[in-house]
Amino acid sequence: MGARRYEPKEIEAYWQKYWDEISLFKMDPDSLRPKFYCLMMFPYPSGTLHVGHGRNYTLGDVLARYKMMRGFNVLTPMGFDAFGLPAENAAIKGGMHPKTSTYANIVTFKRQLGRYGIGYDWGREVISCAPEYYKWTQWIFIRLFEKGLAVRKKAPVNWCTGCQTVLANEQVVDDKCERCDSKVIQKELEQWFWRITEYAEPLLKDLETLDRWPDKVRTMQRNWIGKSEGAQIDFGVDGDDAKIRVFTTRPDTLFGVTFMLLAPEYPGLEKLIADRAEATAVRRFADQVKNQIGTERASEGAIKEGVFTGRHAIHPMTGEKIPIWVANYVLMEYGTGAVMGVPAHDVRDFAFATKYKLPIRVVIAKPGETPSAHPTEAFTEDGVQVNSREFDGVPNRESYGKIVAALEKKGVGKPTIHYRLRDWLISRQRYWGAPIPMIRCEKDGIVPVPDKDLPVLLPDSVEFKPTGESPLARLDSFVNTTCPKCGGPARRETDTMDTFVDSSWYFLRYLSPKDPTKPFDSRIVNKWMPVDQYIGGVEHAILHLLYSRFVTKVLADLKLVSFREPFAALFTQGMITKGGEKMSKSRGNTVSPDETIDQWGADALRLYTLFLGPPEKDAEWDDRAISGPFRFLVKAWDLVHDTVDKIVKEDPKGLATATYSKEARALRQKTHATIRDVTDDVEKSFHFNTAISKLMVLVNDARAFADASGFAEPGDRLAMRECLEALTRLLAPFAPHLAEECFKTLGHAQSVFRDRWPEADATLVKADEQEIVVQVNGKTRTTVTVPAGLDPDALVARANAAAAEWLAGKTIVKTIVVPGRLVNFVVK
RNA sequence: GCCAGAGUGGCGGAAUUGGCAGACGCGCGGGUUUCAAAAACCCGUGGGCGAAAGCUCGUGGGGGUUCGAUUCCCCCCUCUGGCACCA
Numbered sequence: 078m079g080a081r082r083y084e085p086k087e088i089e090a091y092w093q094k095y096w097d098e099i100s101l102f103k104m105d106p107d108s109l110r111p112k113f114y115c116l117m118m119f120p121y122p123s124g125t126l127h128v129g130h131g132r133n134y135t136l137g138d139v140l141a142r143y144k145m146m147r148g149f150n151v152l153t154p155m156g157f158d159a160f161g162l163p164a165e166n167a168a169i170k171g172g173m174h175p176k177t178s179t180y181a182n183i184v185t186f187k188r189q190l191g192r193y194g195i196g197y198d199w200g201r202e203v204i205s206c207a208p209e210y211y212k213w214t215q216w217i218f219i220r221l222f223e224k225g226l227a228v229r230k231k232a233p234v235n236w237c238t239g240c241q242t243v244l245a246n247e248q249v250v251d252d253k254c255e256r257c258d259s260k261v262i263q264k265e266l267e268q269w270f271w272r273i274t275e276y277a278e279p280l281l282k283d284l285e286t287l288d289r290w291p292d293k294v295r296t297m298q299r300n301w302i303g304k305s306e307g308a309q310i311d312f313g314v315d316g317d318d319a320k321i322r323v324f325t326t327r328p329d330t331l332f333g334v335t336f337m338l339l340a341p342e343y344p345g346l347e348k349l350i351a352d353r354a355e356a357t358a359v360r361r362f363a364d365q366v367k368n369q370i371g372t373e374r375a376s377e378g379a380i381k382e383g384v385f386t387g388r389h390a391i392h393p394m395t396g397e398k399i400p401i402w403v404a405n406y407v408l409m410e411y412g413t414g415a416v417m418g419v420p421a422h423d424v425r426d427f428a429f430a431t432k433y434k435l436p437i438r439v440v441i442a443k444p445g446e447t448p449s450a451h452p453t454e455a456f457t458e459d460g461v462q463v464n465s466r467e468f469d470g471v472p473n474r475e476s477y478g479k480i481v482a483a484l485e486k487k488g489v490g491k492p493t494i495h496y497r498l499r500d501w502l503i504s505r506q507r508y509w510g511a512p513i514p515m516i517r518c519e520k521d522g523i524v525p526v527p528d529k530d531l532p533v534l535l536p537d538s539v540e541f542k543p544t545g546e547s548p549l550a551r552l553d554s555f556v557n558t559t560c561p562k563c564g565g566p567a568r569r570e571t572d573t574m575d576t577f578v579d580s581s582w583y584f585l586r587y588l589s590p591k592d593p594t595k596p597f598d599s600r601i602v603n604k605w606m607p608v609d610q611y612i613g614g615v616e617h618a619i620l621h622l623l624y625s626r627f628v629t630k631v632l633a634d635l636k637l638v639s640f641r642e643p644f645a646a647l648f649t650q651g652m653i654t655k656g657g658e659k660m661s662k663s664r665g666n667t668v669s670p671d672e673t674i675d676q677w678g679a680d681a682l683r684l685y686t687l688f689l690g691p692p693e694k695d696a697e698w699d700d701r702a703i704s705g706p707f708r709f710l711v712k713a714w715d716l717v718h719d720t721v722d723k724i725v726k727e728d729p730k731g732l733a734t735a736t737y738s739k740e741a742r743a744l745r746q747k748t749h750a751t752i753r754d755v756t757d758d759v760e761k762s763f764h765f766n767t768a769i770s771k772l773m774v775l776v777n778d779a780r781a782f783a784d785a786s787g788f789a790e791p792g793d794r795l796a797m798r799e800c801l802e803a804l805t806r807l808l809a810p811f812a813p814h815l816a817e818e819c820f821k822t823l824g825h826a827q828s829v830f831r832d833r834w835p836e837a838d839a840t841l842v843k844a845d846e847q848e849i850v851v852q853v854n855g856k857t858r859t860t861v862t863v864p865a866g867l868d869p870d871a872l873v874a875r876a877n878a879a880a881a882e883w884l885a886g887k888t889i890v891k892t893i894v895v896p897g898r899l900v901n902f903v904v905k
Numbered sequence: 906g907c908c909a910g911a912g913u914g915g916c917g918g919a920a921u922u923g924g925c926a927g928a929c930g931c932g933c934g935g936g937u938u939u940c941a942a943a944a945a946c947c948c949g950u951g952g953g954c955g956a957a958a959g960c961u962c963g964u965g966g967g968g969g970u971u972c973g974a975u976u977c978c979c980c981c982c983u984c985u986g987g988c989a990c991c992a
Binding site: 292296297300301305307325326327379381405406407408410411412416417418419424426428495497618619688689690695696697698699702703706709711769771772773774777851852855857860890893895898899902903 | 925971
């Protein structure tokens, strides 16, 4: 029986304190070792952690500890995305001031992370709501303003009726607020935007360089940016000097245009209809459509409706008169708000034309076929031009460019690219965020706060009930100021910034968290960035990751950093579910790490979290199943403590020259195969679940060996010692407390994390014997155990003998030999 | 609708380049121990047939390629995620 029982409570606090004392997680700025920047998405400090949150930090901690053992100078910082609505909403409901509750929650989070045995370089902690941090968020805002990338403009914006503030496009899901699920409506407001659209092309193109990001995330970003190539074409208006510019991806269908469509919000609409008999009807229709929201209007299922404006456009190539309609399915947000209607080759236009009995003209046909004069559906495939004058007979892929060239020559069109991406609306009419550092002066207009006056402090005492206007606007002492240019009376901007601004650069601040003179030190940042491994939830696939990439590119263009992508590798972990649902306080299905640690210990919790399944996938939490990993820890502990006295005196130098029994050789083989497998699982795929299962197998095998051996032979003692030395190191990133304790038991004086990860000996990984599958007609009948590397003829002979029962009376037509694997006899 | 990803025992999940399907763990059944229970340990555990040896079916469904398919190809079904009147 074990000399000492495994008691997690007795060892975990000790080692946590010890790691702190030796500054295990402190990055060494002067080290010559290769750097490894291991970053986990910093959390919003809500009430308390649950084990679902814990998965993210556990993964990062395992990686950080592993990389330490591989000889890297590891940077693993942590901080808090501390501005945000939940704290403010709680305060409104009568809770504490957001600042008080946020800092209290941070204390809780840090304590919980500590109990997990998760270590960080806490000396680098950043808290986004601290003035020392948001000073630099404001500083970055001003740099963007100076570059013309932070602009105030009037636009239709998303307004969350629950949060009483505007939202970015990315924060609206199915017409609802991503955060609170309230209805989101459109409002025409003047707001601050960051012009991320200026970077649409590099944001798209550089995705190609991110080969260590999940394809899924790259695809999502690509779709979100939504590039489409086409042409802009100008149509004249009959009896008016107006021009209608359309964007189309199908200039090859130009000769099939039989009507024009305008969005109800089209700016030139009123001028076009003012003197027309149809004006009243058009206005009524447009107003009605404008009042529809989101999916009601803009979804494929929605009914296509429109009205004739009484006006005609002039076809740029044929001079034909084309009726102009207003239609609900034309969106002002995309393209120019005007579309050319080609019913023969666009399903939407076809539906519209059918409904309003508009002409349908086929201009692309399948080669060799005469198109129907009355098509029953839109033909959207490739073909050759017909009814297209000089382009007839040309395949549409070729005519595409030729038609654009012809338009260009006439000065009425040119190739164009459109993106779906919208500018990033960063204003928020709420309190708990970084104030936008701008001043409005009647004389000088919008003026940035001078750098020397930063930060613009967020005042503590404010009545912050949401009214649709920023709470700061009601605080005269905040609003009233003087113009930095003319010294006259001026008013401060009272909106605060979207919290995604705070999180779009925090990974840079970790590198000089206390620097009072600048947001980050370019020299240090250029050395440490990009992040070597970023770990976080897939819910940030677009929002945070796109914004961070954008800000990085802007900083690169400002010559403040020398890299254009912040995260070289990204890992997105899956959710942990309970009862098939996401863990959340409101569902009441959260599992507390504190209680789990009280019952099973931090190492068991970590191990079970990792053992649930591959970390990129969602996983279902089963309270009972943690007993498996716990029992494994007990077995590993007992194995070390039961055998240490018997093996400890052996000199490891004898390892290479000793003689080994068959069993001892098998143990050595298992040890080295496990080193190889666990290393591969960690290194290649983060598949810690299989790594742990292999360690379980090793412990089971080693236990059987220990029970059978009296350790009288030096070979047995050496093989066992080798196994335990490897086991404790391999286990260390996963179960660090237990590993440290066992490492000490084995006689080591320093931390296992200051030791080296074991190396597999390739010659020992190979087993002495192999079990070969013997098949007859592809069906497994038996197996034979043969010496490794037996020549094929001898192998077939052995297999033949073993399968005699199934081969009797048959003729062997063919024999398939896969060395080291199987022999298959094909018989008749 | 379009684009990804997935579908394997009662459950979570394993399976190099196609080569013993179900590793490892939970649960379950039986046993040891105990006055008893818990814990621990040992044995068993995909379905069907069989006393057993063994046979047979089996990785969402249907076809195909192959000596051999969870793996490759075609068609279909279901689920998850993303996009969705994007011109």
